[in-house]
Amino acid sequence: MNVPNTSITPEERLEILRSYRKLLRAAAGMLQSQDVRQIRKAIETTLDKNGVLRLPSGKPSVLHSLEVARITVEEVGLGKTSLICALLYETVRQSAVSIDDIRKQFGEQEANIMDGLVKVFDLYQTNASIQSENFRKLLLTFAQDVRVILIIVADRLHTMRMLQHYPREEQETISAEVSYLYAPMAHRLGLYSIKSEMEDLVMKFTNRDLYKFIAKKLNETKRARDKYIREFIEPIKEELKKQDLKFDIKGRTKTIHSIHNKMKKQKVEFEQVYDLFAIRVILDSELKNEKADCWKVYSVVADKYQPNPRRMRDWLSVPKSNGYESLHTTVLGPENKWVEVQIRTRRMDEVAEKGLAAHWKYKGVKGDRGLDIWLESIREVLENPELNAIDFIDDFKLNLYDEEVFVFTPKGDLIRLPKGATVLDFAFDIHSEVGKKCVGAKVNNKNVSIRHTLQNGDHVEILTASNQAPKQDWLNVVATSRAKTKLKQALREIQYKESEIGRETLIRRLKNWKLELNDQLTGLLVKHFKYKSVHDFFRDIAIERLDVVAIKEFILNQSRKDQERELAENAPAVRSAENFVTPPADSEENNDGDVLLIDKNLTNVDYKLARCCNPIFGDDIFGFVSVSGGIRIHRTSCPNAPDMRSKYSYRIVKAQWTGEAGGSYLAAIKVVGEDDIGIVSNISQIVSKELKLKMRAISVESHEGLFEGTVTVFVNNNQILSSLIKKVKGIRGVLSVSRIDGVSS
Template identity: 75%
Template sequence: MAAILESIPISDRVEILKCYRNLLRASSSILTWKDIKQIREAIELSMQKTGFERHPSGKLVLVHSLEVARVTVEEMGLGKTSLICALLYELVRNSETTIEEIEKRFGKVEANIMDGLIKVYDLYRTSSSIQSENFRKLLLMFAKDIRVVLIIIADRLITMRSLGKHSLEEQLSISAEVSYLYAPMAHRLGLYTIKSELEDLVMKYTERDIYKFIAKKLNETKRERDRYIKEFIEPLKEELNKHDLKFEIKGRTKTINSIYNKMKKQNVEFEQVYDLFAIRVILDSELKNEKADCWKVYSIVADMYQPNPRRMRDWLTVPKSNGYESLHTTVLGPQNKWVEVQIRTKRMDEIAEKGLAAHWKYKGIRGESGLDEWLTSVREILENPELNAVDLIDDFKLNLYDDEVFVFTPKGDLIRMPKGATVLDFAFNIHSEIGKKCVGARVNSKNVQIKYQLQNGDHIEILTSSTQAPKQDWLNIVATARAKTKLKQALREQLYKEAEIGRETLIRRLKNWKLELNDQLIGQLVKNFRYKTVHDMFRDIALEKLDVVAIREFIQAQQKKESTEAATPGVRSAENFVAAAKEETETADGEVLLIDKNLTNVDYKLAKCCNPIFGDDIFGFVGVSGGIKIHRTTCPNATELRNKYAYRIVKAQWTGEAGSGNYLAAIKVVGEDDIGIISNISSIISKETRVKLRSITVESNEGLFEGAVSVFVSNSLILNSLIKKIRAIKGVLSVSRIDG
């Protein structure tokens, strides 16, 4: 190893040694001397094969691999096997070595995990979008050995931490993928710290302005926040010490993404978000005393500070399905400010930080089964061959972010269901046949409909009927992926059954009229009666929504037309001829959009969901009909479009004169409720020669006004200048651009 290092430039050598020492420090408690020899062997193999090769982030490939390996151990709590696989991943990915060689040198388990990692990489390489049938295979690999997804998440985390060194296009593409798939997966696997960091980093590159704004505000208020946390904690420490409890207390500022979500959800400004931080009490308790000690701390906190009963969360009695255990309460602290307090033990805290991996350390502790149940439900979704790619992703996503409710069967068994689940979800959870026949339920001895949303503590008895059958509108009632999958399967079975009855009915009736059903006739009937599929048509025949007599009349008309055409050769019927309609384009006068840097004067539309204007960072999205919609890169729909339909994304940029267009833009203004402010806003806009006012709408509420101002501008610089001037008006609290 030393000899190879000598051939590497000093700066890179220093970086490698630093990362190697950090890795050994992080994993010292889990490694034997034999393990360290294997790690050195993996590093030497990487140095021999990759040499001076660099990762897209600009680091040496080996440095990137060492950082990923450290994350798997230090931040996920994984062991030697995952550490070695993380070190070798880039090697095998670049075909520098083989799976067979890995098995020979390191073992079968390592080879199997590496095989899964390479298959995942191959799927990404052959498909530009995770919205493809390959997505099913990818997730099946995740479900087969969960260490595959954990190593991929670690790799994505290190990539996100150095994303600033990637191109703008790569920043948006990688951020979209992480936001859409890996952050939710980290959440579902209990990796809350990693999930939070991924979400913050995604926001840093996709919502740059608001990210910088919140980061600046947090920095400005840090001293005041630290002072308040100390004021809250000191008396609590004294009281806890009186009860001979071993503990530590931490004050933790909430993540930028979390704060932004609160601002959006509560429709408030930064200053109005009351719970910017949380206090965490971590107890050093024996396993048998954990629950009692946590409740003792809760009692002390509740005696000192008034708790809000609506904000009580008990995940001690029944942990979350990913193993999370904690007691949360929100109390009224000094200066009448609400403060969230989280109470847990050291074991619970490690599981909260490292999720699934920590369960292997605490083997036999309650909560593991929940993860097994989740992986089983994931496999059920993935192994349904009739789900198309879009439905597959939607159903899978339902299983990622979910809060939970706990309900009881008539026998008293406790069942865990996602928040928002209905009686119908519960019925399908018990058995598909019960779900299909469900007509309602008795909840807490009262009759309720199938759409009733389950509440914590409900006692549920499902009511069924032999005459009941699944209905299409049930898809709007079920909320869980499991129920959706089973319901769609049942509806398809029902459709095919009814379609077969309709087909037999049509064949029988045609036979009576001395006519025969063939593929050509079926195609003509589907087209004439305007059905999407032949199954839909046959189903309507079975349900008597399509009259068989009408079919006979159509056939007779066709026969008559064919005989007429045969008698007058050379004449072509114009019936059913449709001229291709030319789609209108909403282009800005005088503006030309350059697409892919070589196509100009392409017809395009400006997307109404984000209203791009000249100067915005943009991309094109090719519609089904072939037209191109132009979106801002910060469009609310951008992440979904990039992930589901990456193959339809087209690079785009503005060309031409910046002042020749006329674009509609909208801005939101929040301020003190004063008629003078509205006058000042109107006055500023009227003085702007390059801005044309379209409309102002204002709503007042509790001393504040919220206004929407629509203007026509020629480019984003003029709009940003206007926003800056309005923001400077006395009494204006915030100004932001509105999407759509």
């Protein structure tokens, strides 16, 4: 392939050639010589026509396309059609090749997918972060051909891999979006390795210190961990060989993100996380023998090491809805350490690693309808035009559920629902009319209410009544997207009918009083009685929550005021000079002493430090425009930051500390250690005498020889807080010290 020297350096030219050759090797046997010639011509046309378009990372965009195309083949497992679309994405974006050209050269499928990819790009041009109505349009594009999702996931993965070359603000925006949307989506599509890498990279750019800390700890313990894995595996290997099973067995360390989650969930330090790694047994087994062979391996493992019955997961009998099949167990290994063991076949492993693409490859295997059902449910949500943007996002996220329960209909059919689903969810899953009329159910032959939460293996028979109607509080009962969507539609229909009845009632009563209802009067009434919408106003009249007599009194009072105003306007204006004072000129506040600089274009801004993360001078921060108009300052690692950046990026403003630290900031640390009578005194000594800090509060609780304390202090900056944490960690008997996000002032 001849890469023209248009605006590219010799090094970039070599990099493009290398990437192109790697792609051809990955796609060996997939592309015909004609395809290769057409792709090469299209790429060269792009470079010749427009020069090189560069990404924020500074790299030529064509290099990004080559890498994304390789990911779609090697890591996602897609075929020729998707490869061509991923590769030609940039050429179409730069108008070097049109969709019609793609249709003529490659075919209808490629043109349709490319059209979807271009629509997604257009959304990103409108707004860097996918949100509100753009989010709906994005999902509509995805729903047309699922390969659009898979190519965009590959695109986001490569962007995350190159994120260190992007500006800091873009790193945070892209990371928030990947965390909020694309990592859960990759998980839902069964792309577990991509999902894990995305989560790790998000943490690397949003919680850098903790990411580096865990990575360093993993590196320090690698040798001991590898030795333990070898010792654990050896006896299992020998026994499996005796059983004449063909297999691979390996150990893998849990991801940094999952270790961090365990530390948070279990409220422990790194050293106390017991299952840092998992053992995976992958069998070469024929389709008809897969289950039996997996259970043979389980038997061998359970004979060698004591299994924990609470940590048994059987996704062989009933696979996950994204096609995932595996047998998981946790056993007590040498040195009394818990070890997770995953047992699967080569086919199951390919489905687990490559998700949807491998799932299609093995079409016909039990469980292959799960993803089709999921995509159908997404389309169902998309087809509801009345759903507002925020509800839409919430409903979509419900479709990304992971844990599931399986229940049976009276006929013995298996129904799959998310964990936490209720009787009402089950009723709406059967049919929306059954859901609307549901009054309860018989679960395992016992009468239960609509709120009853279903468990694995329940037999459910829905009970209905003709006079039952949906109620607003049912929205708090249902857990599935389908039920929420159908329920909202039913409630809107009821409310619309009630609103029409209220309107007719008001028109009739006003006519009796010789008054007429028009749009202007309706607007005044809605505003006076403080209703959000006209529908709510008329509905309250229908259900007699608003008295029509009060409306009559308001109209008559308004008429009197109008008459008085007319009289006053016609009278001569008179103004007294007594006690008259010249109004003072507006004075500008001097912002030179401000410790915070908020955006470059804003002055005299009212800001407050957010309580959810309590930023301190020196922390990485950003501003968030609150509903009241002021600015809330948050740490970039605030637990709420990903949600704010994803849903409300238009309300994010830049913020940074300026000058020197001034004033004092409230901060809190959590201390865990061995219960000792002098521990509080030692902590107080460091706070008050060594560091000369003002302590606001200290509270300590003891339990079974351990204490857990919270120390709240005033500090000038985050360096002083770091110094405090370091010194408290040095106290004898202290096991861990960590900063607490939320501190009440």
